[in-house]
Amino acid sequence: xxxxxxxSQTPGAANLVLADSLDLTAAAPLKAQLLAARGSPxxxxxxxxxRIGAQCLQVLLAARATWSLDGQDLQxxxxxxxxxxxxxxxxxxxxxxxxxxxx
Amino acid sequence: MDPLEAIRGxxxxxxxxxxxxxxxxxxxxxxxxxxxxxxNAVFRAVHSxxxxxxxFSLEALIRFxxxxxxxxxxxxxxxxxxxxxxxxxxLRASDVLADLVRAARDGDTADEARSAAIVEELKAxxxxxxxxxxxxxxxxxxxxxxxxxxxxxxxxxxxxxxxVRFRPRADLYAKANESALLLRELTRLGEIVVELDDSExxxxxxxxxxxxxxxxxxxxxxxxxxxAIREVFEFVDGDCELEVTPVGGDADxxxxxxxxxxxxxxxxxxxxxxxxxxxxxxxxxxxVAAAPVATAPxxxxxxxxxxxxxxxxxxxxxxxxxxxxxxLERVDRLIDLVGELVINQAMLxxxxxxxxxxxxxxxxxxxxxxxxxxxxxxxSVMAIxxxxxxxxxxxxxxxVREVAAMTGKPVRLxxxxxxxxxxxxxxxxLADPLTHMIRNAIDxxxxxxxxxxxxxxxxxxxxxxxxxxxxxxxVIEVADDGAGINRERVKQIAVDxxxxxxxxxxxxxxIDNLIFMPGFSTASEVSDISGRGVxxxxxxxxxxxxxxxxxxxxxxxxxSTFTMSLPLTLAVLDGMVVSVEGQTLVAPITAIVETLLxxxxxxxxxxxxARVIAIRxxxxxxxxVGMALGYRAEPLAATQGVALLIExxxxxxxxxxxxxIQGQRQVVIKSLEANYRxxxxxxxxxxxxxxxxxxxxxxDTIVAVSRGADSxxxxxxxxxxx
Numbered sequence: 001x002x003x004x005x006x007x008s009q010t011p012g013a014a015n016l017v018l019a020d021s022l023d024l025t026a027a028a029p030l031k032a033q034l035l036a037a038r039g040s041p042x043x044x045x046x047x048x049x050x051r052i053g054a055q056c057l058q059v060l061l062a063a064r065a066t067w068s069l070d071g072q073d074l075q076x077x078x079x080x081x082x083x084x085x086x087x088x089x090x091x092x093x094x095x096x097x098x099x100x101x102x103x
Numbered sequence: 104m105d106p107l108e109a110i111r112g113x114x115x116x117x118x119x120x121x122x123x124x125x126x127x128x129x130x131x132x133x134x135x136x137x138x139x140x141x142x143n144a145v146f147r148a149v150h151s152x153x154x155x156x157x158x159f160s161l162e163a164l165i166r167f168x169x170x171x172x173x174x175x176x177x178x179x180x181x182x183x184x185x186x187x188x189x190x191x192x193x194l195r196a197s198d199v200l201a202d203l204v205r206a207a208r209d210g211d212t213a214d215e216a217r218s219a220a221i222v223e224e225l226k227a228x229x230x231x232x233x234x235x236x237x238x239x240x241x242x243x244x245x246x247x248x249x250x251x252x253x254x255x256x257x258x259x260x261x262x263x264x265x266x267v268r269f270r271p272r273a274d275l276y277a278k279a280n281e282s283a284l285l286l287r288e289l290t291r292l293g294e295i296v297v298e299l300d301d302s303e304x305x306x307x308x309x310x311x312x313x314x315x316x317x318x319x320x321x322x323x324x325x326x327x328x329x330x331a332i333r334e335v336f337e338f339v340d341g342d343c344e345l346e347v348t349p350v351g352g353d354a355d356x357x358x359x360x361x362x363x364x365x366x367x368x369x370x371x372x373x374x375x376x377x378x379x380x381x382x383x384x385x386x387x388x389x390x391v392a393a394a395p396v397a398t399a400p401x402x403x404x405x406x407x408x409x410x411x412x413x414x415x416x417x418x419x420x421x422x423x424x425x426x427x428x429x430x431l432e433r434v435d436r437l438i439d440l441v442g443e444l445v446i447n448q449a450m451l452x453x454x455x456x457x458x459x460x461x462x463x464x465x466x467x468x469x470x471x472x473x474x475x476x477x478x479x480x481x482x483s484v485m486a487i488x489x490x491x492x493x494x495x496x497x498x499x500x501x502x503v504r505e506v507a508a509m510t511g512k513p514v515r516l517x518x519x520x521x522x523x524x525x526x527x528x529x530x531x532x533l534a535d536p537l538t539h540m541i542r543n544a545i546d547x548x549x550x551x552x553x554x555x556x557x558x559x560x561x562x563x564x565x566x567x568x569x570x571x572x573x574x575x576x577x578v579i580e581v582a583d584d585g586a587g588i589n590r591e592r593v594k595q596i597a598v599d600x601x602x603x604x605x606x607x608x609x610x611x612x613x614i615d616n617l618i619f620m621p622g623f624s625t626a627s628e629v630s631d632i633s634g635r636g637v638x639x640x641x642x643x644x645x646x647x648x649x650x651x652x653x654x655x656x657x658x659x660x661x662x663s664t665f666t667m668s669l670p671l672t673l674a675v676l677d678g679m680v681v682s683v684e685g686q687t688l689v690a691p692i693t694a695i696v697e698t699l700l701x702x703x704x705x706x707x708x709x710x711x712x713a714r715v716i717a718i719r720x721x722x723x724x725x726x727x728v729g730m731a732l733g734y735r736a737e738p739l740a741a742t743q744g745v746a747l748l749i750e751x752x753x754x755x756x757x758x759x760x761x762x763x764i765q766g767q768r769q770v771v772i773k774s775l776e777a778n779y780r781x782x783x784x785x786x787x788x789x790x791x792x793x794x795x796x797x798x799x800x801x802x803d804t805i806v807a808v809s810r811g812a813d814s815x816x817x818x819x820x821x822x823x824x825x
Contacts, residue, residue, distance in 0.1 A: 024276050025425070027312035034307060054271070054282040058304060059312050066307040089286050091299030091319055 013041035013073065018083075020048050022056035030056055034063045041073040046096065049083040057090055064095070114155045115208045116428075121148040122201045123497050129197055130500060133190045139179070145193075146175040151279055152204065154338055158284065161207045164200075167218055171196050174225045183228055192224045198501050263324075265332055268346040270300075270318035275342035277313070286321065288335040293325020322350060431527070434487055441477075441484050442771040445675070446790050448477050449768065453792035478769065481675060488528070489671075492570045492579070493521035495534045499541055499568055506545045512552060512564055514545055519569035525577045525671050532649055533579070533669075536642040540581045540665055541566060543639070548583035548663055558660065560584065576651075576693070577671055582664040588657040590614045597623060615655045619643045647781065652803060668803075670772075676799065678770045678789070679747065681761040684734040687797040689770055689789060690759065694802045696748045698764060701725070701741040712738050716758050718748060724806075727760045731805050732784055749802050757806045768792075772799065 014037050019026055034042075044060070060076070067074035076095055079087075084096035128145035153168035174193065177183035199218045206213035267289065271282050289295050300318040304310070323332060332347050452470050460466045496518050507514040549555075549564035556562060567582040590611060597617045598605045609617075617623055621640040646653045651669035670676075678689035679698075705717040706725060714725040725746065729735040739760060746758040770789035775782060775798075786801035 023281075024279075024313065031307065031310060031312045038307070052283070053276070054315075054317055055276055055312060057283075058301075058315075058317055059307070059310065061301050061317075062304050062307040062310045065304065069306065086283050089290070089297065090283055090317075091286075091297035092301075 013043045013075070015043045015045055017045040017047075018049050020050045022049060022052040024053060024055050027053075027055040027059050031059045031063075034059065038066070039070070039072070042067065042075070044074065044076045045078055046076050046083040047078040047080050049080050052083055052086050054090060057087060057092060057095070060095060061092065111159060113428075114159065115204065118152055118155065118204045118208075121152050122197065122204060123494065124148040125197050125200070126194070126497055126500065127493075129190060129194050132185050133187070133194070137185065142175070142179050142185075146172065146179050147278065149175055149200070150338075152200065154280060156207070157338055158288075159207075163213065163215075163218070164203045164207050167196075167200060167203055167222065170222050170225045171200060174228045177228065189228060192221070192228065194500075194504065196221050196225055198504070201501070264350045265323045265327065265329065266346075266348045266350045267321040267323060267332055268318070268344070268348075269321065269336070270344040271315045271339070272342050272344075273313060273315045275339050276315060278339075278342060280339050280342070282317070282319065285335055285339065286319065289321055289323055289332070292327035292331055292335070293323050295324070296322045298322075318344075429487075434484075438484050438488065441481050442675070445477055445481060445769060445771050446792075448473060449792035450794065481769075485526070485675070488526050489524040490527050490530055491522045491524050492530060492533070492577070495530050495537060496521045496568060496570070498534065499537065502538060502541055503545065503566060506542055510546055512545060512549050513562055514549065514564050514566055516541075517565060517567045517569075519567070520571045523570040523572055523577055525570075525669065529577070529649055529669055529671075532645060536645050536667070537568070537579070537581065539639075539642050541568065544581055544583040544585070544663070544665075548585035550586050554586070558586075572671070573668070576668050579667045579669070580664055581667075582662060584662040587659040587661055587663055588615050588618070588655070590657075590659075593617050615657050618655070619653070647776075676770050676772050676787075676789075677767070678799065679767050680765040680770075680791070680797065681728075681745075681747070682763045682765060683729045683732070683761050686734060687765065687791065687795065688728065688761070689797050689799045690747055690749070690761075691786070691799065691802060692767060694749045696750050696756070699746050699748065699758075701744070701746045701758075701760070703742050706741040714738070714741065716741065716746060718758065721756075723748070723756045723758050725758045725760055726805060728800070728805065729760075729762070749806070755806065759800075759802070759805065770797070770799070 016033060016037055018030070022030065042063075044063075064074050076083075079096035084093075087093065087095045125145055125148040128141050128148065131141050132145070149168055149172045153165055153172055156164040156168060171193075174183065174196075178185060178189075183189060199213070199221045202213040203218065205211070269282070269285070271280075275282070286295070286297060298320045300320065301316070303318070304316045310316070329347050329349075333345070336343065336345050448470075452474065455466055455470055499518070500516055503514050503516040544566045545564070549566070550558065550560075552562040555564065565584045567580065569580045569582075571578055594603075594609065594614050594617065597603045597614075597620070600623065602617065602620055602623060603609070618639045619642075621638070623638060623640065643653050646667050646669070649669050651667055653665060653667045655663060655665050657663040676689070677692040679692050679695055681688050681690060699718070701716055706714055707717070707722070708714050712727070712730060714727075715722040716725040725741060727735075727738045727744075730738050739762065741760060744760045744762050745764050746760050748756065748758050750756050770791075772787045773789055773796075775785060775788050778788075782798075784801055784804050785798045787799045788796050789799055791797050
């Protein structure tokens with residue numbers, strides 16, 4: 001889960017790979033990781049997520065809002081089916097939708 | 104495997120862990136631990152089981168856990184004092200809970216009368232028995248005070264829509280519940296449209312990741328009534344704000360006249376009309392995501408694991424994924440491979456030495472590093488398998504309670520050294536022999552309360568179960584403070600059964616050991632409890648199959664102690680490689696205290712081949728290994744060999760005389776029993792660097808040979824007669 005540059009994402013965006021289990025215990029580490037990546041565009045790779053709980057959703061949403069305030073791009077990319085399904089279930093389908101890369 | 108089945112499996116695995124936590128907590132409380140955290144841990148364990156059971160609709164389990172949980176909640180809030188009586192009830196309740204879990208797992212039915220009796224006892228614990236009853240007996244009793252439910256029941260608009268406003272508090276998550284799971288539960292009731300309210304979400308910097316900032320408004324369309332919806336939230340009652348209001352076709356009648364309700368109803372309707380979720384997905388992002396919601400019941404896989412998640416893990420705050428579950432087979436395969444690596448590395452070292460490389464050469468130094476690395480890998484792999492014996496010790500208190508109840512003997516079980524770690528295989532295979540020995544200790548070992556009173560002992564008997572590491576092995580003792588072995592009777596039985604000759608001269612120790620003989624069963628006192636056709640010989644065989652030994656010591660009137668000594672791991676051993684008559688043997692280094700070159704003046708003959716050697720202030724037997732194993736007929740002159748001063752498991756010392764010491768190395772144990780058969784005096788075999796097989800000495804058996812009680816021969820004699 002280390003931020004690294006992934007050339008296949010938005011150019012210049014750092015890449016954060018989410019852990020497979022985003023339960024309650026993952027919320028605090030996730031927040032720390034996101035904060036560490038603040039200040040530049042970020043791709044959040046949800047391809048390996050098997051489950052996600054409300055607390056981690058909360059962190060991701062707060063991060064998205066914060067990035068947006070910063071005028072930066074934060075995108076969740078390659079959402080796993082489980083991730084997409086659960087965030088949709090929790091009323092936040094847009095989180096899992098990969099919008100076309102806009103520059 | 105069916106994914107749902109796999110999750111079910113995980114749930115039951117986690118149940119076992121929760122049950123263990125539960126019992127540990129209750130036993131700690133029984134011993135006077137009043138720490139609120141202990142009470143909480145017990146509460147959480149029951150709560151998690153209930154939560155998980157809810158996800159699988161295991162009704163009997165849910166009902167019982169609920170009553171149990173209510174009692175624990177009383178205790179948690181200080182309204183119920185943890186007296187001995189209360190704790191006894193709770194312990195019995197934990198037994199019943201365990202039965203229910205297992206019954207649910209295996210598809211059996213548990214003893215309903217028993218669980219009903221305990222339910223009554225648990226209810227009696229609450230100061231307001233009546234209110235608890237209302238809660239547990241009638242599932243919707245809860246909701247009758249809700250003014251809206253009257254509307255629901257009277258309005259035939261059951262097939263309408265419901266609006267559920269749900270705002271969790273942080274406690275909900277702290278108790279290992281999960282909003283996603285609750286929402287998923289709602290999908291079982293009908294089509295749902297979920298609207299997320301994140302208006303209270305702070306920015307990332309100031310967000311407390313474990314607080315609850317999100318709320319949901321869910322519109323449920325279908326046949327469900329209000330009670331069914333509320334039932335979904337039954338377990339989080341009190342940890343969230345919940346409103347359930349009717350909406351939909353009959354909106355005018357159903358919507359409460361409150362402003363904010365109107366708005367949310369309106370919102371829901373708006374959403375209904377704007378985002379037609381399930382029926383006709385549009386090629387837009389929203390439906391893509393919404394469609395799975397409608398089909399969610401089919402793949403409602405993930406939530407149970409979340410619900411049943413280990414509360415301890417939830418309350419610890421460390422990095423995510425602190426533990427993983429791995430198939431034992433994979434670990435075993437890894438261990439096998441590392442074993443091969445060790446042998447291979449030893450062979451390589453030997454080849455390099457033979458090739459004449461200097462010790463200081465780069466190759467030799469590189470090999471040294473490789474050796475260290477191999478060793479670290481090996482230790483780490485072994486550590487994966489090591490587990491505290493607690494997991495098997497924990498099963499014993501229940502057994503003791505049950506056997507005590509059946510025999511009418513009050514028993515106190517004392518356990519020591521639960522934290523002692525040993526290989527998982529060893530632990531797993533310990534459960535059966537330990538169970539049998541503890542049954543025996545209570546049934547045959549302890550006297551009846553009356554007899555104990557006559558003997559001036561306290562009415563409550565004691566069974567002690569202790570584990571400790573000793574000379575690189577784990578030693579487990581099962582001791583009772585009963586009457587001790589009735590040697591006359593044991594001997595008589597053995598004679599009657601033709602196991603020994605009537606006039607066979609036998610030491611006390613030998614008589615005690617008769618109970619391990621195949622075919623020996625104190626038939627005249629076979630009872631329900633221990634007389635299950637499993638004799639102590641089976642116990643001994645299962646211990647031996649683990650590379651262990653079992654010994655008994657008994658004192659009339661004081662009790663008996665069974666001592667089992669087992670290897671910590673079944674895979675490797677630090678050994679001293681020695682030569683005896685041209686054979687290469689390995690002595691476990693853990694048993695060796697020191698090595699010395701005997702001086703003729705220190706060695707004294709005791710007649711025959713028996714010799715002792717003076718080591719500082721004491722004399723210890725000097726045993727010629729070559730003689731003991733039959734490699735030579737005449738003893739080696741003490742001055743021509745090297746003596747290994749060893750200490751056996753019982754603490755007894757002896758000196759083993761060998762021809763020479765070759766060196767010290769770690770060897771991979773290859774079972775002799777599995778590949779050949781058990782050989783007295785030899786514990787196992789190994790493969791050396793040059794590819795040859797070397798035998799690993801069984802120090803204790805060899806020492807036993809040298810002692811007056813020639814147990815090797817005794818064993819052979821017993822085996823021959825048995």
